[in-house]
Amino acid sequence: MNIHYDIKEGLFHLQHEKMSYCMAVLRTGHLAHLYVGPPLKGPLQVSFFRVDQNKGLTAYPGPGEFGLSLGVERMEYPSFGTSDFREPAIALEAKTGETSLDLRYHSHEILPGKPNLSPMPSTRPHQADEGMTLEIKLFDALRGVSCYLTYTLFKGLGGIVRSARLTNESRETLNLKRLMSLNVDLMDQNWEWVQFTGDWIRERAMTKHPIRVGVQSIGSRRGASSAHQNPFLILKRPHTTEDAGEALGLSLVYSGNFLILGEGDHNGHTRIMAGIHPGDFSWELRPGDSFQTPEAVLVYSQEGLNALSQNLHRFIHQHIIHPKWHNHQRPICLNNWEATYFDFDEEKLIRLAQAGKSLGMEMLVLDDGWFGQRNNDQTSLGDWTVNLKKLPSGLKGLSEKLHDLGMQFGLWIEPEMVNLTSKFALDHPDWIIREPRREPCHARNQYVLDFSRKEVVEAIYEQLTALLDQTPVDYIKWDMNRNMTDVYSLALPPHRQGELHHRYILGVYDLYERLTQRYPHILFESCSAGGGRFDLGMLYYAPQTWTSDNTDAVERLKIQYGTSMAYPLSTMAAHVSQVPNHQTHRVTPLKLRHDVARFGVLGYELDVTLLTEKEKEDIRQEIKSYKTYRQDLLYGDFYRLVSPFDTHGHQTAWMVVAKDQSRAILGWYQVLASPNPPLSHLPLSGLDPLGLYVIDGTDQVYGGADLMALGLLIQPSYNGIHKTNDPSGDYQSRLVVLNRL
Numbered sequence: 001m002n003i004h005y006d007i008k009e010g011l012f013h014l015q016h017e018k019m020s021y022c023m024a025v026l027r028t029g030h031l032a033h034l035y036v037g038p039p040l041k042g043p044l045q046v047s048f049f050r051v052d053q054n055k056g057l058t059a060y061p062g063p064g065e066f067g068l069s070l071g072v073e074r075m076e077y078p079s080f081g082t083s084d085f086r087e088p089a090i091a092l093e094a095k096t097g098e099t100s101l102d103l104r105y106h107s108h109e110i111l112p113g114k115p116n117l118s119p120m121p122s123t124r125p126h127q128a129d130e131g132m133t134l135e136i137k138l139f140d141a142l143r144g145v146s147c148y149l150t151y152t153l154f155k156g157l158g159g160i161v162r163s164a165r166l167t168n169e170s171r172e173t174l175n176l177k178r179l180m181s182l183n184v185d186l187m188d189q190n191w192e193w194v195q196f197t198g199d200w201i202r203e204r205a206m207t208k209h210p211i212r213v214g215v216q217s218i219g220s221r222r223g224a225s226s227a228h229q230n231p232f233l234i235l236k237r238p239h240t241t242e243d244a245g246e247a248l249g250l251s252l253v254y255s256g257n258f259l260i261l262g263e264g265d266h267n268g269h270t271r272i273m274a275g276i277h278p279g280d281f282s283w284e285l286r287p288g289d290s291f292q293t294p295e296a297v298l299v300y301s302q303e304g305l306n307a308l309s310q311n312l313h314r315f316i317h318q319h320i321i322h323p324k325w326h327n328h329q330r331p332i333c334l335n336n337w338e339a340t341y342f343d344f345d346e347e348k349l350i351r352l353a354q355a356g357k358s359l360g361m362e363m364l365v366l367d368d369g370w371f372g373q374r375n376n377d378q379t380s381l382g383d384w385t386v387n388l389k390k391l392p393s394g395l396k397g398l399s400e401k402l403h404d405l406g407m408q409f410g411l412w413i414e415p416e417m418v419n420l421t422s423k424f425a426l427d428h429p430d431w432i433i434r435e436p437r438r439e440p441c442h443a444r445n446q447y448v449l450d451f452s453r454k455e456v457v458e459a460i461y462e463q464l465t466a467l468l469d470q471t472p473v474d475y476i477k478w479d480m481n482r483n484m485t486d487v488y489s490l491a492l493p494p495h496r497q498g499e500l501h502h503r504y505i506l507g508v509y510d511l512y513e514r515l516t517q518r519y520p521h522i523l524f525e526s527c528s529a530g531g532g533r534f535d536l537g538m539l540y541y542a543p544q545t546w547t548s549d550n551t552d553a554v555e556r557l558k559i560q561y562g563t564s565m566a567y568p569l570s571t572m573a574a575h576v577s578q579v580p581n582h583q584t585h586r587v588t589p590l591k592l593r594h595d596v597a598r599f600g601v602l603g604y605e606l607d608v609t610l611l612t613e614k615e616k617e618d619i620r621q622e623i624k625s626y627k628t629y630r631q632d633l634l635y636g637d638f639y640r641l642v643s644p645f646d647t648h649g650h651q652t653a654w655m656v657v658a659k660d661q662s663r664a665i666l667g668w669y670q671v672l673a674s675p676n677p678p679l680s681h682l683p684l685s686g687l688d689p690l691g692l693y694v695i696d697g698t699d700q701v702y703g704g705a706d707l708m709a710l711g712l713l714i715q716p717s718y719n720g721i722h723k724t725n726d727p728s729g730d731y732q733s734r735l736v737v738l739n740r741l
């Protein structure tokens with residue numbers, strides 16, 4: 001790992017064992033992007049990457065300049081108005097109405113470690129000096145702005161962490177309209193754009209299309225990163241598979257409105273940029289003020305998508321999630337939501353906890369409905385005081401009873417929201433995000449608090465700490481069940497309303513920061529009606545996320561498969577729920593539900609007091625087995641083998657391999673039976689090629705290399721002429737544990 005600057009060539013070379021990244025200061029002083037790809041050894045010359053080009057209908061920056069147009073070059077951090085006609089990474093307006101920008105190289109520094117971006121979540125070095133950072137200062141003398149581009153290399157990451165900061169060094173106030181975290185101008189257009197798209201209960205479906213000439217984008221203007229588009233993108237070569245080929249991954253460390261934009265230009269290049277969505281954004285930059293973007297993580301793989309994901313997973317484990325939770329053995333929870341919804345009392349919860357405990361569960365999570373008068377979703381958000389009718393011994397009493405049973409206690413909150421009838425909302429009607437003269441839209445009968453205001457965050461903090469100081473809580477599920485409309489803050493002047501979205505998310509981060517500091521022992525799980533805010537910003541504070549409100553095992557195959565592209569299994573909460581499933585009304589075997597949910601943070605969300613003896617025994621056995629393999633499942637290397645997106649959801653297979661390759665756990669799933677199926681082999685991945693593996697529970701021994709070359713014979717059962725023991729060929733799954741001898 002090295003950052004090299006060749007003064008003669010004006011060429012920066014960020015070198016990593018898996019990747020090189022190059023830029024150069026052109027003769028005009030503009031910073032060009034040269035290269036991202038497989039490691040280059042050097043010596044490098046700028047002439048390897050670019051030559052002067054004279055083209056028709058092209059503008060040139062400055063008199064006498066021909067051959068170097070910013071619209072033809074591949075730019076590192078493009079602006080508009082000075083010969084680049086493509087999408088800019090930065091845009092601002094001076095008081096005079098002038099908007100053009102001409103950022104040229106000023107200076108650079110190479111620093112050990114990385115700067116802290118507080119108050120925003122940002123990647124963490126293990127030790128202060130781990131990693132290396134390059135900071136390049138670009139300057140526009142006329143406009144009086146400095147733009148600092150920051151690049152950090154981490155030892156473990158085959159990639160780069162980037163962000164940008166703009167400082168107003170002029171004497172006038174500027175209106176910042178766009179400042180992206182990252183821009184990369186790739187050399188060609190032979191890429192596929194892979195996005196993770198969906199909605200409530202169908203998050204992160206993987207969809208792809210070839211890069212086309214013109215603009216394509218994903219983003220969110222909902223006030224949260226959203227279930228609809230995840231702030232993560234893969235660019236892959238058309239032939240790239242899970243195991244081979246080139247791919248780039250791009251992930252934002254941000255939970256608010258975002259934009260990831262691609263532009264295929266007329267010269268065969270692909271521009272990719274990512275950052276805060278400029279659509280609803282503006283920021284007043286007074287003289288001396290700076291604006292810092294969130295970070296973007298760019299990873300590169302030459303070895304297919306599994307390697308790309310594993311790289312990101314490792315990175316999230318080491319540099320996003322708080323060290324306190326590294327390799328932490330996540331508790332198996334029993335969540336009461338789908339078991340009781342709002343209809344519970346202490347007695348019922350204790351009965352659930354006792355039954356759960358007897359099956360091996362480790363924590364009871366008390367979900368929505370414990371506060372104010374909340375017996376339905378129309379009331380009480382904002383009043384975080386316990387309902388003593390339901391819970392006569394209070395939260396403290398309940399928590400103590402659970403702890404006495406040997407169960408941890410988890411609690412649901414939704415601190416960013418109010419119902420209008422809550423005392424909190426009635427006392428502070430102006431603390432809601434809304435325009436003053438229009439009746440605001442409701443969603444699930446609730447409204448969003450104006451977290452851009454310090455006093456609002458403070459008031460919620462006070463309520464929550466009053467509660468949490470009294471109550472021994474081990475886990476918090478922090479929910480956010482609506483998106484933002486009527487975006488207006490009564491505390492901001494008209495010309496600064498464009499700051500609200502970003503200020504809001506900074507307020508959320510502030511509350512997370514203060515609560516996680518004050519209660520370092522509490523494990524937070526983030527949630528937004530399921531996986532509506534599954535991003536690196538949230539994972540910085542909450543090491544796990546409620547992956548989706550959809551607990552149907554069949555649907556979860558796609559949701560977890562798509563999610564795994566960016567996020568490790570230790571971040572994905574996955575619950576076994578009852579059938580018929582509450583979201584799809586599908587009836588699947590308990591085995592399938594288990595075999596899917598164990599590839600994540602296993603939990604349960606059903607009335608365990610109503611189970612049959614057989615179901616209880618199955619759950620007991622499953623939990624015992626999950627506990628045996630828990631560390632591998634949460635922190636091993638995850639390999640996707642068969643994609644539900646390639647098989648119309650028909651088949652899925654994936655596996656986890658222990659870090660030392662001594663063990664592997666394979667999950668194979670078939671949603672619908674196929675008649676008279678042929679024999680099929682499933683090639684495995686990630687095993688020790690020299691090792692011998694025994695299939696747990698059998699005396700079959702195979703070589704690691706053979707299992708990866710030929711594969712494991714999987715014979716689906718089928719309910720045809722040759723009857724099997726399976727009642728049906730549908731909804732089959734196999735769980736295979738392989739132990740190295």
Ligand code: GLA
Binds near residue numbers: 368527546
């Ligand atoms: C959201 C969550 C659910 C549950 C409900 C409670 O939908 O995703 O898991 O907590 O809210 O209202």
